[in-house]
Amino acid sequence: DIQMTQSPSSVSASVGDRVTITCRASQDLSNWLAWYQQKPGKAPKLLIYATSTLQSGVPSRFSGSGSGTDFSLTISSLQPEDFATYYCQQAKGFPWTFGQGTKVEI
């Protein structure tokens, strides 16, 4: 199985900050990498797929980059509604696997 490692596991930030979360895969994913946001008690929400394609309706302050084994999610200017946990997920092959999550806290 492909292992996904996210860092950091948590980050403290303020409104307006630029935040970057990284995700490393144990194998080459090409660009088969997605990012999700999850708020407490809620289902995850798709933010980005194919490494850098923004899902419809997602604000442009979210962006993704990378290729191969190293990827990142950047929030350019953190908003109050962005405080949540973020997960990367590889879609190169079954079983799809997730990173352990990064909690973005105030």
Place this chain on the structure above:
Amino acid sequence: EVQLVESGGGLVPPGGSLRLSCAASGLTFSNYWMSWVRQAPGKGLAWVANIRQDGSEKYYVDSVKGRFTISRDNAKNSLYLQMNSLRADDTAVYYCAKLMVGKIDSWGQGTLVTVSS
């Protein structure tokens, strides 16, 4: 708008069985791969199983192979997860999810399964 509504969760003793259901609406259900993803309390997301549009291909995470069975009824727009020989580490919120190429673009609200005596 796509809606996925899970049901069937609850409290079950170790070794017991449970069948989860997911009712889909707002989509042509038979066109999509579907999946179950779970989340243990306070933990991250973990994929459980996938099923092809016509049910001809199924994939499972190793920890549930031989115990869980994913199935679907396209005429009823429904996805199922039959869970047998349940263990304490199966305790989680179980999400029904719609797959597209390289992504999960729709999630249900989840149903909680608690395995405890």
